[in-house]
Amino acid sequence: MIDKSKARRSTRQRRLIVDAVKHSLNHPSASDIYATLADSGIGIATIYRQLSALVEDGEIGSVKYQGEVRYDPIIQPHAHIVCSKCDKIWDVELPKEIKNLAPTNGSFEKLDVDLTWKGVCSDCR
Amino acid sequence: MIDKSKARRSTRQRRLIVDAVKHSLNHPSASDIYATLADSGIGIATIYRQLSALVEDGEIGSVKYQGEVRYDPIIQPHAHIVCSKCDKIWDVELPKEIKNLAPTNGSFEKLDVDLTWKGVCSDCR
DNA sequence: GTTACTATCGATAATGAATATCATTATCTT
DNA sequence: AAGATAATGATATTCATTATCGATAGTAAC
Structure with missing residues (x-):
């Protein structure tokens, strides 16, 4: 669990991850994002951590499907x-x-x- | 994956598991059913196998919630x-x-x- | 009832998604 | 620049579920 009261830092990893989700088309899973950013050297734990943080911060959306979480660039209800x-x-x-x-x-x-x-x-x- | 074309046998385990789901109230998970039937000595693998088979046979329903499958005595759409x-x-x-x-x-x-x-x-x- | 066939069982190893741990690194504030 | 600490990455761990395989027990035929 990430504490929202503490300031969130702008890291290279976070920027790359938001960007990947924002430009995604078909609701990628955490491992999809991991694959997409394979070149960046970002660890899998960071992918999961930041995706959760981004959802918590309301920057991206998420859907659960078939036992895994899929991420969504759209946050408006749909x-x-x-x-x-x-x-x-x-x-x-x-x-x-x-x-x-x-x-x-x-x-x-x-x-x-x-x-x-x-x-x-x-x-x- | 269970092949429906082959005859399904009526085993003690299967009868106990259907019964437990049919009499359940709050959409039990596989491990809930396992706990309920702890005395019976039924193995956890059999619980999972039979629950999947029962859903496939249309005898019980299922919902995914919070990363786990929960079972439902009601099969009508709801x-x-x-x-x-x-x-x-x-x-x-x-x-x-x-x-x-x-x-x-x-x-x-x-x-x-x-x-x-x-x-x-x-x-x- | 006995036999033969094989679906089902139970113990347990294996998988896959997600989280926890912890030493190291990098951001942000002053 | 320096100190405080949030974030990272490697990896161990957890949890739900599935696969494996030898043993067991329904079931149909005799």
Whole structure:
């Protein structure tokens, strides 16, 4: 766990990692980013640490899929559509109506939505 | 991977595991089931194997949450609501309107929905 | 009931993602 | 420039899950 109260330093590694995620297209995992930055000599632990820190700082987003965390350059709320064959993930719009569908009977407060569509993409057929 | 074309045998282990899931309340994980059936002497590998087989056979459902698979006695399509404090998971109704909100622009077919609400339950406040 | 076939079991090694540890390095403040 | 300490990198560790393999036990045929 990273303590947000302490100043975050701007390191070469952090800059490279944000950049890699910001320019990514298909929701890379930590090891994808590690592979992308292989030349940089950044250690795997730093990749994981900084990706968590960046999510915590609200600079990038994340989605869990198939037991691993995938990162997302977009932080605005949105839904996902995943291909069950190739495991690629795309961003899709989160319908405005969705918040009207939130369950009201229970005693939860401040509900967030996690909406994912699953199917087979055109490339995989 | 388990081949469904071959006959599935009714073993003591399988019967105990289905039973444990069917009578469960809060979406147990594999190790929860293992703990529940500790007296039975069933090995952890068998727990995992049978839980996967049961999901594959459509006898029970499953949800991924917090990096682990949780099992569900209910197989009908439904949504979930999870508490981000205690990690308990409840079943909630899947709104009928949801299928009208599926993205149509892409070239996916046969879309499944995965809808989860996240918040803090009353017990945790 | 006995036999033969083989799915299933249990113990345990192996895998893969993620986190913890710790000595070293690099940033930031003064 | 110097001191304080956040961040790094190598690596050990944890945790959930899967693979391996010899032993066991359902099941169908006799």
